[in-house]
Amino acid sequence: MAADHRSICKFEATTNENYVRLRNSLATTVAKTVNEWVKRKKAQRKRELNDLNEYLRIPHQPEDDLELVQGSRLSGTCEWIVQKESYLAWRDLAANAPTILWINGKPATGKSVLAGYIITQLQQRKLDCSYYFFKHGEKSKSRLINCLRSLALQMGRQNEQVRRILSDLRKESAQLDSVSERGIWREIFVSAIFRNNKDLHYWVIDGLDECESSEVFIESFLGKLDPATNLRVLITARDMPKIKAAFLGLGGHRSCELPISTPDTLQDIKTVINEKSNSLTVKDDELRAALLEKVLEKSQGSSCGLSWS
Template sequence: MTKLIRLAGKTDFVFSEIQLTLCDSMFPNASELTVNNSQYIIKNYHSWNTKDVPDVRTWLEAPDPSTNFVAACDKKTAGTGDWILSHSEYVQWRQSRAGILWIQGKVGSGKTILSTTIIKDLQADPALGCYYYYFDNCDNSKTKTTARGLLQSLLLQMATSSRSVHPALHAHFTKCKRGQLEPTTEDLGTTLAAVVKDLNSAFLVLDAMDECIEVNNVFKHLAHIKDNLCIAVTSQSLAETSYDVSGNIHLDDAQYAFQQDVHKYLQDQFGQHKIKQELFTEIVDCLTQGAQGQ
């Protein structure tokens, strides 16, 4: 069985029911989908520009958060951090697909592992758009501590693919004399806001907000896109924003889950050695208590 999809102002296309289930991923830049007499009408669809992709991506000079993601994945012991996926605040945030979830914890409490666990969970659902950024004050380029670095990276993730560029980003690239001029941070924020309006069921994960040196500027730009994104943030401190945070998880209140993660980590570390169960239990108990949540 097939149905008609009409792109407003564009040519009509016919898709099978199976293809219709992939509609979000097929038309990620369609901001509205309505049904009228079995016709699926997508409004505000913008054709992405297929030219200048390498030049636009080079011009953005975006920091790459995937290096942090891969490093966290490599360090992560299987099963650690998975408890966050069944936490009531996380489940509600994920299902509502709206608002800001703030995860607070002291140094060494596993916030980056939790961020990475959340990213992998969201990426596993093809119907969702998942974008992420790791603020990192150990990065040699120092670009991963600024609002500009965040905007550049999100534009690279959200507004470019291997074959096309979002029209709003391409228009700004053209305005900057096809990459000869640097874009201002304010213009990057305005362009990102235009891009985000075309997203559907999109999630954004921001790790280590406390390592950002321009937190106020970050939230100034997030204020323009938060209504179109479901955002999760990890930080040492509580949120200090001009708008409400919809959910909060304090890792000091999750000591049992932390102890389970420590146990899994130690099992992985000592698993290759022959240690008597009594001694292993003593080691786990001693290190877990001594860690004090770190």
């Protein structure tokens, strides 16, 4: 800069050549420093996530199951859930609202697709949400221990503090292969994540009735969780006696039941029927309408109960 030690920081106007040169130099330095910091943070996050993947070793990626149910949902379906007071109270943290919501229904009433819709809604609201889809027909997807590993990994991906907590645990114990589901719940969730992280988090767990240890999860894990834990849990499952008894054991202050009724899904079924009717070769409008009405009546609130015979 063309200035002596007395005038180096004195400028007549912002158009002054020395001022412009100094401003641009500072801006360049700041931008470079910020970019380097961002690169370091991204590299650090990538290393931490790789470490968590190695530590938790989940057998499948949760995003695959979510994409599957999202692809199955027709536009306009599942929206009835946002009219349910019990769901809104759970989602919006209403005063004294139970932190656990059990949505139940008969087989093939669209519970998994509904779970996917709820997950999407929570994500669109920028809320931290982890999820799991149980599947009885797939051994690895019916085990509670894999659900817990997946939930922990997802929480670590979304929350920096949780990621640090899990990284510290990994340093203390490099492998979880010999740790039971109760051990993971106690060591990773109760003693580490929930104790040291107070941020709000949502869990959406679909098909708990297809889990080998459904009662353990409800009674021994959720039932004994500190009520002050900042966690909202939504579970979908069939209305089975053992599961109903487990939820009743939690008490109305901890959990709430939301049954899926035929009126709830009626419009969804109509949407599915109309979509399928596009493949019909019936040209007469009255005959088509009568056929659709017959199919709707036979469906009995189940999308899988639809038959064109």
